[in-house]
Amino acid sequence: MTNSSPALAGRIALKTATEYPLPANQQTHEIVSPVEGLLLVSQQPGSALVKIGVAPDTGRPISAVSHVIHDRFAGLHGLCVSKRHSGLVWATLQFTSELLLIDPVAGDLGAAPKILQRVTLPPPARGPHVVIEDGDDLWTSCKDSHHVVRVRPDDPESTPSIYPCPPRPIFVAVHPQSKDVYASLDGKSAILRIPRDPATGLTQVIDIPAERGSTPVGLVAGPDGNVWLTAAGGSKLGALNPFTGALSEHPLRRATTWKASRPHPAARCG
Numbered sequence: 001m002t003n004s005s006p007a008l009a010g011r012i013a014l015k016t017a018t019e020y021p022l023p024a025n026q027q028t029h030e031i032v033s034p035v036e037g038l039l040l041v042s043q044q045p046g047s048a049l050v051k052i053g054v055a056p057d058t059g060r061p062i063s064a065v066s067h068v069i070h071d072r073f074a075g076l077h078g079l080c081v082s083k084r085h086s087g088l089v090w091a092t093l094q095f096t097s098e099l100l101l102i103d104p105v106a107g108d109l110g111a112a113p114k115i116l117q118r119v120t121l122p123p124p125a126r127g128p129h130v131v132i133e134d135g136d137d138l139w140t141s142c143k144d145s146h147h148v149v150r151v152r153p154d155d156p157e158s159t160p161s162i163y164p165c166p167p168r169p170i171f172v173a174v175h176p177q178s179k180d181v182y183a184s185l186d187g188k189s190a191i192l193r194i195p196r197d198p199a200t201g202l203t204q205v206i207d208i209p210a211e212r213g214s215t216p217v218g219l220v221a222g223p224d225g226n227v228w229l230t231a232a233g234g235s236k237l238g239a240l241n242p243f244t245g246a247l248s249e250h251p252l253r254r255a256t257t258w259k260a261s262r263p264h265p266a267a268r269c270g
Helices: none
Strands: 013-018 038-043 048-054 061-068 076-081 089-093 098-103 114-120 128-134 137-142 147-151 161-164 169-174 181-185 190-194 204-207 216-221 227-231 236-240 247-251 256-261
Touching (some): 076 128, 098 128, 147 181, 181 216, 181 227, 190 216
Parallel strands (some): 013 256
Antiparallel strands (some): 048 061, 076 089, 089 098, 098 114, 137 147, 147 161, 169 181, 236 247
């Protein structure tokens, strides 16, 4: 039903976001859920992985425990739920240039996560930000050295593919249809395209026109068969054509005001 009353014209929808406290830290980066009832959050300062228990009846966080991964100077950053290894997650250590396969030990919040596998990125690649899993491949964006890297962690004989790119690749995604790989470049306001054509290995840089926004950051493969992206300097979503790489824009037309609220004390994370 649509309400077209003139009295409602121009009104702003009000929504509420509930805040849940986490163990003290300066930066919170990625959040994933490898199994039901558990959230994992990365906090780069201190290289902390926060395990959060979720109430089965409400879906609300009820408790949280912080664990150091590797050491507190390693720079834990990206998290990705593994499809090949049920219940496990891939993570990036930005300052040691490693990808880790981690067992979060889901049944016990107080138990330290276990590092099951380490993948050291070969020079000149360094500073992995985000990692994603695509079949046998892992793709990671190295924002410190300005590379996108493909590795096969279960095949020690394979040679990693290292693709140089303009400054600061942040997020990376595989297109559901074309299987091309895209990375957001927030230091150039552009998107990197890596065609899945082993015969060429050529890459393409797709500049984002100023009128469409700037500073692309978020990038994700959507359920509709497109790769979607957001730009920090605009109020639009973008969709990438699977065959040409052309960018189409989708303005966010409806204004929304968010009202933050605190959870009931009983639901706070300790």
